[in-house]
Amino acid sequence: MNKIKYFAGETWASLRKNLILAVAAIAVVSVSLGLLGLVVMGWNMFSNMIKNTERKVGEIDIYLSDLTTQEELQAIEAFLASIPEVDAKTIYFKSKDEALQEFKERFKDQPELWEYIDENPLPNSYQLMTKDPKDVGVVVGKINNEAPYRERIEDIKSASAAIEKLENIFDKFRQIGTVAVIALALVAVLLVSVTIQVAIFARRREIGIMKLVGATNWFIRWPFVLEGVFEGLTGSLLAILVVMAIKVWILDRLIESLQFLRLSFSSGLFAVLVPCILVGGVVIGALGSAYALGRFLEV
Amino acid sequence: MIRMRRVTKIYKGNVYALEDVTLDVEKGEFVFLVGPSGSGKTTLIKLLIKEEEPTSGQIYIADTNINQLRKWKVPYLRRKIGCVFQDFKLLPHKTVFQNVAYAMEVTGKSRRLIEQQVPEVLKLVGLGHKLDAFPDELSGGEQQRVAIARAFINRPPILLADEPTGNVDPSLGEGIVRLLEKINSTGTTVIVATHDKNIVNAFRKRVIALENGRIIRDQDRGVYGYE
Numbered sequence: 001m002n003k004i005k006y007f008a009g010e011t012w013a014s015l016r017k018n019l020i021l022a023v024a025a026i027a028v029v030s031v032s033l034g035l036l037g038l039v040v041m042g043w044n045m046f047s048n049m050i051k052n053t054e055r056k057v058g059e060i061d062i063y064l065s066d067l068t069t070q071e072e073l074q075a076i077e078a079f080l081a082s083i084p085e086v087d088a089k090t091i092y093f094k095s096k097d098e099a100l101q102e103f104k105e106r107f108k109d110q111p112e113l114w115e116y117i118d119e120n121p122l123p124n125s126y127q128l129m130t131k132d133p134k135d136v137g138v139v140v141g142k143i144n145n146e147a148p149y150r151e152r153i154e155d156i157k158s159a160s161a162a163i164e165k166l167e168n169i170f171d172k173f174r175q176i177g178t179v180a181v182i183a184l185a186l187v188a189v190l191l192v193s194v195t196i197q198v199a200i201f202a203r204r205r206e207i208g209i210m211k212l213v214g215a216t217n218w219f220i221r222w223p224f225v226l227e228g229v230f231e232g233l234t235g236s237l238l239a240i241l242v243v244m245a246i247k248v249w250i251l252d253r254l255i256e257s258l259q260f261l262r263l264s265f266s267s268g269l270f271a272v273l274v275p276c277i278l279v280g281g282v283v284i285g286a287l288g289s290a291y292a293l294g295r296f297l298e299v
Numbered sequence: 300m301i302r303m304r305r306v307t308k309i310y311k312g313n314v315y316a317l318e319d320v321t322l323d324v325e326k327g328e329f330v331f332l333v334g335p336s337g338s339g340k341t342t343l344i345k346l347l348i349k350e351e352e353p354t355s356g357q358i359y360i361a362d363t364n365i366n367q368l369r370k371w372k373v374p375y376l377r378r379k380i381g382c383v384f385q386d387f388k389l390l391p392h393k394t395v396f397q398n399v400a401y402a403m404e405v406t407g408k409s410r411r412l413i414e415q416q417v418p419e420v421l422k423l424v425g426l427g428h429k430l431d432a433f434p435d436e437l438s439g440g441e442q443q444r445v446a447i448a449r450a451f452i453n454r455p456p457i458l459l460a461d462e463p464t465g466n467v468d469p470s471l472g473e474g475i476v477r478l479l480e481k482i483n484s485t486g487t488t489v490i491v492a493t494h495d496k497n498i499v500n501a502f503r504k505r506v507i508a509l510e511n512g513r514i515i516r517d518q519d520r521g522v523y524g525y526e
Contacts, residue, residue, distance in 0.1 A: 006404060209388055212348075213449065214378030215405035217371065 010223035011230060014199045021198055022231055025191040029235025029284050030242065032184030033277045037243035039177030040273055041251060045263045046170045050163065052262035057164050058133035060140060062126040063155040066096075072149045073124075079147055080128060085139050090129035096120050123154060133164060185284060188235070192228050192288025199227060200296050207297065221297065225289045232285020236277045243277070244270075300326040300457060300488045301347065306356030308342050308512075316342040318512040320356070324490065326456070329483045331499050332492040333523055334509035340492035343509070344461050347490075348380055349373050361456065378406060381450030381458040381487075383479075385465035387442045389434040389449075395421065396430040399449045406453060416452060424448045424478055440471035444478065451482055458482060460491045464498060472498055496523040 015022050050057070062080075064073070073093075081088045099122040100114075107113045130139050136158045143156055200207070210220050247270075255263045301324040308317040317339045324330055332340050345351040346358060349365055358365050365376060389398050396417055403413045421427050424444040434442050443463055450458055460479060464472035476491065476498050483489040493499060499506060499522060506521030507514060516524065 003407060205388075206390060209390065209401070210405050211374070212377065212382055212388065213402040213405055213453070214374045214376075216374045219374075219405055219407075 007222045007226055011226040014203070014223060014227055015230065017202060018195060018198050021191075021195040022227075025188070025195045025231045025288075026235045026238065028184065028191050029188045029232055029281055030238035032181060032188045032284070033236050033239035033280050034242045035177070035184060036181045036280065037239060037273060037277055038246065039174065039181060041243070041247060041265070041269075042177070043170070043174050044266055044269050045251065045255070046166075048264045048266060049262055050167060052264070057159045057167055058130045058136060059159055060128055060130065060136060060143075061157045062128075062143065062153055063123045063157070064125060065152045065154050066123065068124070068149070068152040072152055075148045076152070077126065080126060080143070083139055083142055085130050085132070085135040085142075087129050087131045090127075092127045094125045094127055096122050096124050099123070099125065133159075185280070188232075188284050189288045189291065192231050192285055193292040195231065196224050196228050196289045196292035197296050199224060200292060221293055224293055224297070225286065228285040228289025228292075229282055230285065232281040232283070232288070233278070234281075235284070236281025239277050239281070240274055243273070300324055300328070300361060301490075302357075302359040303343075303346075304357040304359075306346065306353045306358060308339075308346060308351065309354045315512050317346070317353075320509075320512070320514055322507060322514060322517065324488060326488055327483070327486050328488055329480065329502075329504045330490045331502070331504055331506045331521075332490055332509065333494060333499055333506055335494060338509040339512040340494075340509055341461055342512075344382075344459050344490070344492060347457075347459060348377055348382060378453060379455050379457060381453070381455040383443070383446050383450050383458070383460040383463050385462035387434070387439075387446045387466070389442055389445055391434055394431050394433055395426060395437070395445050398434070398445055399452055402449045402452050408453075417448075420448045420452050421445075423451075423481075438471070439467045440475060443467055443475050447475070447478055447482070451487070455487065457488045457490070460489070460493075462493055462495075463491060464493065464495050469497075473501060476502060499523040 062076075064076070068076075077091065077093070080086060080091055097120065100120045103122060104114050130136050140156055140158055143153070144150075147153060207220055247265075251265075255265075301322075303320055303322050306317055306320045307315070310316055320339075320343070332343065334340055342351065346353055347360065347365075349368065353366065360376065361379065363376075368376060390401065393401065399417045399421060400413045403416070418427060418430060421430060424447055426441060426444055426448070429437065429441070434445065437445070443466070447458075447460075447463075458479065463479070464475050467475055472495060479489050479491060480502070503520045503522075505519050506516065506524070508516040508518075508521075508524060
């Protein structure tokens, strides 16, 4: 107890002594972790949007006539499985009934759409994924030209090129975001380490005397480690505030007003993101002080 | 208490600071380590508190070979050895009480014990009335007494003093050594490195004389002996 009070006091005194540097370090920690939060939120929103659209990139739906017989179905399925660009595992037969169930589920808020239907108007269909999304065109062409019982195939639908492009853009966004987060996190580690170096330098006399009277190495190190972790933790708390503010005041409203895009956050995203930012702050602070201690405190 | 066996210390650039030094200091002894500047006195003290490593030879403190001491155990070695230096090494922004208490704080002593023992030891060194003074309000002699109190507060079996009278008014130097003698009388082994001829001659203790890193004389009830 005595020790904890001592360490806390030393840490606080040291932080106050080089306040400006400590504030700068805290700011960079919070910017880097805040950016991490933004990238994760943006990415999550977008991937949910893709997930919520009817067709994924690389997916092809083949709608069949109700007149198709069992043998014809088998022949078509065998043909689909034989196309090299198709991932055969993903071939799935969706029956009329299943399609209707799905339709009801999706429009459960608008029952007037399906309540008065006597007969199921939805067709049987095959769904499949290409191994590589860019082969969608090739596969659609092969089905069009080479499929047996071509007359039974009423329509072939694939994800629009626009979505594919959008996904590429967001992939870039994620990559650039990741690089920026890592770079900023490194800067944050270095800045924390600079504040600790300054603190070590300011207390070099005391450190010398501590060694002289037999203070253990960890006794000397703890206040500096705490200082770094405190800076990291404060930075991450600020980042969480900023991230939540952006979510509540900007992104939630965006989702609300752009409902047709079907943007959304995964449930449980923030239960993961918030602790991750906290842990990130602690790790940045600890790494920063560890680096400074390793280089500048010979014990 | 202290045994050195054929200890040699060579600094970078082939500078021999100590050469083939063998000596024994028994528990409770009082020893003057004398010699001109650069004769190796300070190096010898640094080796004993493991601030420097010997180039060759063995050093034993209380039957422990400190050459083989693991790094994390060094602080525990230093708790057994109180140190006093020419420049006092006091913290200027701490009071006399806090400076001495510091040595107990960093070794994890309780507040109660600190409040009880620090004034006691400061009284012993004759500064019982200056607990709240800051170092720059004290004379050199008084500052050195604070440093001695700090070195002694944890009752180490060994006390090393490197030129303890160097920054003290000559008329007060004897008082400092008298204090070290008092500490010695409690059973603490004391080694005083000095080139203060008058003091060595006044006390008539065991004298170990160093010159160019070698022991040239080891004499009981000795005198300074250099001219």
